Amino acid sequence: MGRVLKYGRKRPFVLDIALAMAVGVVIGAAVHVSLPANFMVWLSRIDLSVGRSSLAxxxxxxxxxxxxxxxxxxxxxxxxxxxxxxxxxxxxxxxxxxxxxxxxxxxxxxxxxxxxxxxxxxxxxxxxxxxxxxxxxxxxxxxxxxxxxxxxxxxxxxxxxxxxxxxxxxxxxxxxxxxxxxxxxxxxxxxxxxx
Structure with a gap:
């Protein structure tokens, strides 16, 4: 369900997805790639909870x-x-x-x-x-x-x-x-x- 971090704690898989998406947005902005107008709306609707409020x-x-x-x-x-x-x-x-x-x-x-x-x-x-x-x-x-x-x-x-x-x-x-x-x-x- 997640990767083991320091002290044996696990990082949820959905946190990996959110991190990858955030990195993609930053890289896209850095190379001036334009994102679809509704991309941020779509991103905000993704349910990252999956039984865990990963970000919190x-x-x-x-x-x-x-x-x-x-x-x-x-x-x-x-x-x-x-x-x-x-x-x-x-x-x-x-x-x-x-x-x-x-x-x-x-x-x-x-x-x-x-x-x-x-x-x-x-x-x-x-x-x-x-x-x-x-x-x-x-x-x-x-x-x-x-x-x-x-x-x-x-x-x-x-x-x-x-x-x-x-x-x-x-x-x-x-x-x-x-x-x-x-x-x-x-x-x-x-x-x-x-x-």
Whole structure:
């Protein structure tokens, strides 16, 4: 589908086509070759996306989603990690009013309820060390699943990687929603302890 670049990343084939066309236009202008009057209109109508917005460096993944946990989905077998959020692990427990509860499973169930069998569209710009697409995902009328998970308190903003959902986290913490109602170990700290 593309050529392997430095660090094992692939450049989509359609980017090669766009680059070749741009070089052709520049060379044509340099040697004073006149292009047909409607050439630029024709060029602008070519769909270079082919499942990937090559020029923007994003991959779009759309379809029915299977929820793996509170921050991981699978669409058509492709694993997707919700970018810039961190949800409790399935094995993780949190404390509310002195009692332990499975906040990892609660987070997963909440994400399943947000999707509710509807088509999910994810826009990925990168992959993590496990090969999962790092993506912002949407459902329904454009509801940002990443933001909804953080604003509901079912995940935290992964501030180490991005401040994209810092505002939603502040709102959830102040309103004591989800895991903010009680006590919890930040998911990345929990994973560190489990190693």
């Amino acid at each position: 460096g994003t991959e779009t993944i759309t379809g029915p989603a299977v929820v793996i946990d509170g921050d991981t989905l699978s669409i058509h077998g492709r694993r997707i990690r919700l970018h810039a959020i961190d949800a409790p692990e399935l094995s993780q427990n949190c404390t509310l009013n002195g009692s332990s509860y499975s906040c990892g499973y609660e987070s997963k169930r909440y994400l399943e309820s947000l999707i509710a069998g509807r088509t999910v569209t994810c826009h990925s710009r990168d992959t993590d060390k496990y090969g999962r697409a790092l993506a912002t995902c949407f459902v329904g009328e454009g509801a940002d699943l990443n933001a909804r998970m953080v604003e509901s308190g079912q995940a935290i903003a992964y501030l180490y990687f991005s401040r994209a959902y810092a505002g939603q986290q502040s709102d959830a913490r102040d309103a004591r929603r989800g895991i903010w109602k009680g006590e919890f170990t930040e998911p990345y700290q929990y994973r560190k302890r489990m190693r």
